[in-house]
Amino acid sequence: MVPHRVPRWPTWLFCASPGWWRTACTLGASVEQRRWPGSPWGARVTSPLACRGCSSTPSRAPEVTLTQERYRVQRLPFSTVSKEDLAAFERIVPGRVVTDPEELEASNVDWLRTFRGCSKVLLRPRTTEEVSRILRHCHERNLAVNPQGGNTGMVGGSVPVFDEIILSTALMNQVISFQSVSGILVCQAGCILEELNRYLEEQDFIMPLDLGAKGSCHIGGNVATNAGGLRFLRYGSLRGTVLGLEVVLADGAVLNCLTSLRKDNTGYDLKQLFIGSEGTLGVITAVSILCPPKPEAVNVALFGCPGFAEVLKTFSTCKGMLGEILSAFEFMDAECMQLVRHHLHLASPVQESPFYVLVETSGSSAGHDADKLSGFLERVLGSGLVTEGSVAADQRKAKMLWALRERITEALSRDGYVYKYDISLPVERLYDIVTDLRARLGPSAKHVVGYGHLGDGNLHLNVIAEAFSASLLAALEPYVYEWTAGQQGSVSAEHGLGFKKKDVLGYSKPPAAVQVMQRLKALLDPKGILNPYKTLPTRA
Template sequence: MSALHGRVLHASRLSLTRFAASKLCPSCQCLQVRKFQCITGMGRRLSQVELTSKRYPKLKRGPFATLTDADVSSLERLVSGRVITDKSDLDGYNTDWLRTVRGASTIVLRPKTTEEVSAIVSYCHDRGLAVVPQGGNTGLVAGSVPVFDEVIISTQLMNNIISLDEVSGTLVCQAGCVLAALDDHVAQRGLTMPLDLGAKGSCHIGGNLATNAGGVRLLRHGSLHGSVLGLEAVLPSGEVLDCMSTLRKDNTGYDLKQLLIGAEGTLGIITKASILCPQRPNVVSVALLGCANFQGVLDIFRETKTKLGEILSAFEFMDTASMEMIGENLRLINPISASPFYVLIETGGSNKEHDEEKLSALLEGLMEKGKAMDGTLATDTTKIQAIWGLRERMAEGLLHDGYCYKYDVSLPLPSFYQLVEDMRERVEGSAKRVVGYGHIGDGNLHLNVTSSEYSQHTMDLIEPFIYDWVANYKGSISAEHGLGFKKRDFIYHSKSPSAVALMKQIKNLIDPKGIMNPYKLLPSK
């Protein structure tokens, strides 16, 4: 049952895009999907995914203890009845959402409270057992699955909403709450979560924080480093670090919670958070426009920022290869005429007439000046969801091609699209497609190369070429996905040696035994 839920959580990323969470599973409180449509139906079965230790034969297991029957019994006593050890049930927890890596953990623990997490980590610390924290397991850099046999600590059952202060907008909740469920909850009080992303139907807020998730609303509400007011975490020693403020301002000492945000679970397991939720817009409109070239996309962005000002809530872009892919693979319909580039503009404001007037003035101006070739405006929910689906279901659509080489980079806007064109030329003949889309308002490009199956030759064409390219343009090799297991060795492409050295010192200070999510974020050498 629990493993099915594990898989349902994966599936929900696919089918719950922008789904208002209304029904929760009574046993584990995961989001129930209406139609079970698991990814295993369209690609590799979980057990067919190659073991990470086999795909990366040079990688050595760390000097950690190996789980014994006595350990299992001891851990079972800490979270009685919430331990998974059945092999087939473990597959969903061992394998990443993209089906590109598979660990060999033999145990999943599902605590309900901070005290239970603390007891588990404390036990593992004393025994020298490595652990991996796991939320919704929707990450794209293999950061939340074991590499070898790490003990998996899942936040699935830590899903209590603790409080919501309507006046200040402060939400307090456990780390395992699903983002869509939280958004649904705060919506009832006229508030909105400060982040939104395609995986909202299954990702956990603890995972969002641990990976400093960005998403489509960062443009409006800023990063989680600004929105998170308080945080509680269990450190690698098992000690509870209590930074649970609910205050908007608190300048008393180092802001330790910031270290945990984006640490990808390598410094501790986030157990609770307090988050500032902005006012929910009363009115939302979405426009989809077609452009003749990439310069047109940039021109529209600049014009939009000026004309829409405070009501602009998202500005996304897709290239024509993305739009063709989602038509072929998911049969989604492009509502406007085919164009080389598309932009999606969302507004969210408090006054319908005012917002429509601003948006109409912008769109008319863009059409008149010939910046937009074609466009459509949506104000009703169904049409808005249909347009957002084109953008948010890209990741899902790409999986239908077979294997997806996934990149998520930040680049200065002038060189933004050049990378896609250079990559297309480079992998010609070795890849099925190369598509580019992303959060152009944040300078964040999602570049994806697909082929029917994994090929080391194709991989060698892509890496380290892409990282060198990005470093050369002073970009970031991971804008919002993090480094996880897959990208950690490229950290020097985006961070200075002095910064990485200090990161290592901090890791060593907080986790001297190195048991907390090993083989992630920090470079292997």
């Protein structure tokens, strides 16, 4: 098969990447009609105010403190990059060794401007062989490596902590093959998610995942972090849809498990080790993934619910009546909607309610799907589960409804300093932590809000204050983690652990499991050179 190139973004769209956003904020420039990187629907940022009040992106972005200083991390005894190393890299990836500090800036700092490393070199391999040679060299020389995709992570997993060599997948952006009978795509790790989706749509398929960061994130990074996102309810986990991986191990050995088979029960399924291990066990260089057919019809509806019990019952009814066409079931509380209205001037077509539910269907027959949706609407309105509903009549309206849910993050950021938690809970208890925290925090928090992927049991819990306060943080942590652990929940539903959350792993996994993880790390990366200081806790 002759690989062919996936076209890259046109220049103006490149501006929409986190890199652009950061630059715009830093410069305080007026930016209009550009995509907000956190929204899959291309919501607009109309002024630099977009950055104001954001806990991580103030209007005049100050220098981001070095992670090593802010968190007082001790550098591990890796070697430092020498002139000889640079010469060796230049031989492996000629003309693609970046050492210019300004060029390195965007890759040393995460897009939330929370973490900063001080890497002196970034490498841009194009092939697996180049990645293998780079890692073989780094392994021999005991040089630490930070694999980096689109750098859109939420937990500081994609930027160096010290001077790790940044290994970028940006130039590994080739589609290797697509089989239109089976819907199996094989591509390099650096392909951008949205671009892959566009490529597939031309052939009446779609990617099985969709994320706010799709315009920048790389499929390799998606797999390395086991990304969830908006199509999870319908198409399930990447663990089920990723069919094969090619991975380069810490010592440069290439593990080619890039099969395109739906079924393969020959030995241990090694690729699963690398899905969600955040680049700490190996560098993913290529991905084989099963893609669903593009749905013929998509419907979106918004409902108001009188209470959380009714939200849950609506979800059960929805699963029963919409069945196989249900593709999203998102919820938000009244305060979320108020903040969206206040800060973004977005109007809800549904009157004030304690809760709102956004339902999306994706099916193969517009008529059937509309029938099912109206039957469902009749049932939930008639039974009082929902007080009011609005079904999008066209794509524009559907986008407007999605914007109410998708732009919550933006609205909250404009309201003050935001303490963010991304947790999984048994769906029946999903909202209890919100009411519990409201009582616990009282007036010390401006808002405690809850929204998220109810269909996946995934709550985005956000606490807003006028400004950062250590005492409020102390009231939140470890309380939120302990509460979550008390419900056998997950302290990181879809964002992973990275640098930020590595030390809370123990709230969701027992010591025996953490110990096995550490033994796996030692087995596959005995020198610990791959993405150090991430995922596993500092202390055993």
